[in-house]
Amino acid sequence: MSKYTNGSSHRNIDRIESISRSPYLNQGTTAPHSIRNALHTSGLMPFAVESVDQQKKRALAQLRSKNTDLEKYIFLAWLRNTNVSLFYRIVIGELEEITPLIYTPTVGTACLEYSHISPFLAPPGIPDGLYLSLNDLPNLTQIIKTYRPYPYDDTLTPQIAVITDGSRILGLGDLGVNGMGIPVGKLQLYVAAAGIDPRRTLPITLDLGTNNEKNLKDEFYLGLRSKRVDDDQFYSFVDAVMKSLLKVYPELLIQFEDFSSEHAFDLLSKYRENTFCFNDDIQGTGAVVLSGFINAVKLVEKDVHPTRHRLLFFGAGSAGVGVAKQLLEFFKVEHGMSEEEAKRLVWLVDTKGLVTLDRGDNLAKHKVYFARDDNDGNQFKTLEEVIEYVKPTALIGLSSTGGVFNEKIINRMAELNKNPIIFPLSNPRVNAECTFEDAMKGTDNRVIFASGTAFPEYTVPETGKTKYPGQGNNMYIFPGLGLGAILAKPKVITDKQIYISASALSTSLTEEEKSLELLYPVVSRIRHVSAQVAAAVIVETVEEGLARDKQIIEMVQKDIEVLKTRKGKEWDNLVKFVQENMWDPDSEKFFNTEELLSKSKM
Numbered sequence: 001m002s003k004y005t006n007g008s009s010h011r012n013i014d015r016i017e018s019i020s021r022s023p024y025l026n027q028g029t030t031a032p033h034s035i036r037n038a039l040h041t042s043g044l045m046p047f048a049v050e051s052v053d054q055q056k057k058r059a060l061a062q063l064r065s066k067n068t069d070l071e072k073y074i075f076l077a078w079l080r081n082t083n084v085s086l087f088y089r090i091v092i093g094e095l096e097e098i099t100p101l102i103y104t105p106t107v108g109t110a111c112l113e114y115s116h117i118s119p120f121l122a123p124p125g126i127p128d129g130l131y132l133s134l135n136d137l138p139n140l141t142q143i144i145k146t147y148r149p150y151p152y153d154d155t156l157t158p159q160i161a162v163i164t165d166g167s168r169i170l171g172l173g174d175l176g177v178n179g180m181g182i183p184v185g186k187l188q189l190y191v192a193a194a195g196i197d198p199r200r201t202l203p204i205t206l207d208l209g210t211n212n213e214k215n216l217k218d219e220f221y222l223g224l225r226s227k228r229v230d231d232d233q234f235y236s237f238v239d240a241v242m243k244s245l246l247k248v249y250p251e252l253l254i255q256f257e258d259f260s261s262e263h264a265f266d267l268l269s270k271y272r273e274n275t276f277c278f279n280d281d282i283q284g285t286g287a288v289v290l291s292g293f294i295n296a297v298k299l300v301e302k303d304v305h306p307t308r309h310r311l312l313f314f315g316a317g318s319a320g321v322g323v324a325k326q327l328l329e330f331f332k333v334e335h336g337m338s339e340e341e342a343k344r345l346v347w348l349v350d351t352k353g354l355v356t357l358d359r360g361d362n363l364a365k366h367k368v369y370f371a372r373d374d375n376d377g378n379q380f381k382t383l384e385e386v387i388e389y390v391k392p393t394a395l396i397g398l399s400s401t402g403g404v405f406n407e408k409i410i411n412r413m414a415e416l417n418k419n420p421i422i423f424p425l426s427n428p429r430v431n432a433e434c435t436f437e438d439a440m441k442g443t444d445n446r447v448i449f450a451s452g453t454a455f456p457e458y459t460v461p462e463t464g465k466t467k468y469p470g471q472g473n474n475m476y477i478f479p480g481l482g483l484g485a486i487l488a489k490p491k492v493i494t495d496k497q498i499y500i501s502a503s504a505l506s507t508s509l510t511e512e513e514k515s516l517e518l519l520y521p522v523v524s525r526i527r528h529v530s531a532q533v534a535a536a537v538i539v540e541t542v543e544e545g546l547a548r549d550k551q552i553i554e555m556v557q558k559d560i561e562v563l564k565t566r567k568g569k570e571w572d573n574l575v576k577f578v579q580e581n582m583w584d585p586d587s588e589k590f591f592n593t594e595e596l597l598s599k600s601k602m
């Protein structure tokens, strides 16, 4: 006989057990004795009932006692998988310290080690994310339906899925199923930075094999031990996953993440017109760099007219081309340039040198749009040669090639420009094209800088003045973009929503941040910034007639003109509305002791 057919008292015991073991509902050492009695957990921990502050203090002390960032990552994963509220309380309270531990750079180290560490990240039965392998093809819908990260809390359906196939994890290449750290990390930022309910997030890794020999030879590698499938199998598997996902969760927002570039572009163009989805590396990165670029343009405006910029992209993959396309929109929208004129401001470099139409190789589809045809037959192989030819005002690194912006390159940028814009955006830190310190030293401290992974501030020895690097990472965009879309409920994500998220991020800086010449707001403000990005996305969605949430349509439509200015009390009210809809580990709305007690008696 099944345990569920064994009478109501057994059902109640099952329920009590799943509440007390739920990483979401259990309160650990802060649970009052009334709760411990009701949940039959008295005696399972020492007598003391401590305050939330004390519980946080202990967790932080433990975290800080670890010797390496990977140990900290493992500790934090365990904490998240055993006590959700405590984990997010410390993340939200210490964003600057903890973001680099759950996201880039440490998530890169964790992904490299994922098969070695993942069995130790959570208690049995608590999954880190959903793995879907080629062998699951006949059962996809059933597997998706039964995936339950937190026992008991199964009434809430996921709102956002981040999905990867592990084929291009940060700048680390093909990591196969070890890429799971990325969807897991991104979704933690959705919770911490934008207040998506953690129970409504769905990290997914597709296992279609790996071409990573190191993984294939690693005795502990946990994915399929075969080479990646061909394109036909790839696209039909992804299609089957998409269909099953949307069958089970029709309203789900899907974020494509860290797919190899050609697949990334193809998947986006295949699904974007009819599915609620976006690609973070192409569109999220495009938006975050656009935002930093808008602020950089303002800083150098007195020396370089905005339409006179010359943008050199080192790296022509999903991120490089995605960013170039987004910057093109800026020149068109803000400066009235034609598409052809704006396109002329962009030069791409890949492993073969300057991307030109007459280079003699078969260009990948996504490179053709920006391939130059005005090079008079000349080909430029090295970055030095291209810099001499282009004389860029901005050098943007999305190549995963650590240190390639060497002293000579940085010095040359400083000779060519009063304030060179240098963005080494590759992740994790070891893959950044240069460090902030090198960029400062190589430009007599004149650089306008943003990197994908945070670098420490730099104090100029001669003046004692401290300068702060920008962090041009899509974490400033995707949480707010996703939250705005989830609230407004359009059926698709449009280019205009992406553009507006960049614009809203660029105007979200405080006067103090502007006075420090920052390109991005400080990370500790990311929750407020995401609310602003979300509010702007909501307004744009209503403006485009795509919003489907009645309350939002009513609220926004009547004040739409003033809301578009992102100023005034109407704007403040909309941001407040967004904030009220954000999940918060300290809110009674989400953790209510009385409710817990009544649930245990049901």
Ligand SMILES: NC(=O)C1=CN([C@@H]2O[C@H](COP(=O)(O)OP(=O)(O)OC[C@H]3O[C@@H](n4cnc5c(N)ncnc54)[C@H](OP(=O)(O)O)[C@@H]3O)[C@@H](O)[C@H]2O)C=CC1
Pocket (backbone or CB within 6 Å): 168, 169, 170, 171, 172, 260, 261, 280, 281, 285, 288, 314, 315, 316, 317, 318, 319, 320, 349, 350, 351, 352, 353, 397, 398, 399, 400, 401, 425, 426, 427, 428, 431, 451, 452, 453, 472, 473, 474, 475
């Ligand atoms: N800051 C942020 O928010 C984000 C950062 N990124 C980072 O951007 C990087 C690139 O991502 P993505 O575009 O998807 O990756 P891809 O692998 O698709 O693209 C890398 C590009 O760099 C080129 N490249 C690699 N090595 C060299 C070299 N030695 N010289 C010249 N060109 C080179 C490649 O050339 P070829 O085409 O010839 O192979 C390719 O065009 C990653 O490190 C990723 O972490 C990505 C998204 C967001």
Ligand SMILES: CC(=O)C(=O)O
Pocket (backbone or CB within 6 Å): 104, 169, 170, 171, 258, 280, 281, 426, 427, 452, 473, 474, 475
């Ligand atoms: C940040 C990010 O999305 C990447 O490096 O791929």
Ligand SMILES: [Mg+2]
Pocket (backbone or CB within 6 Å): 170, 257, 258, 280, 281
């Ligand atoms: Mg990515």
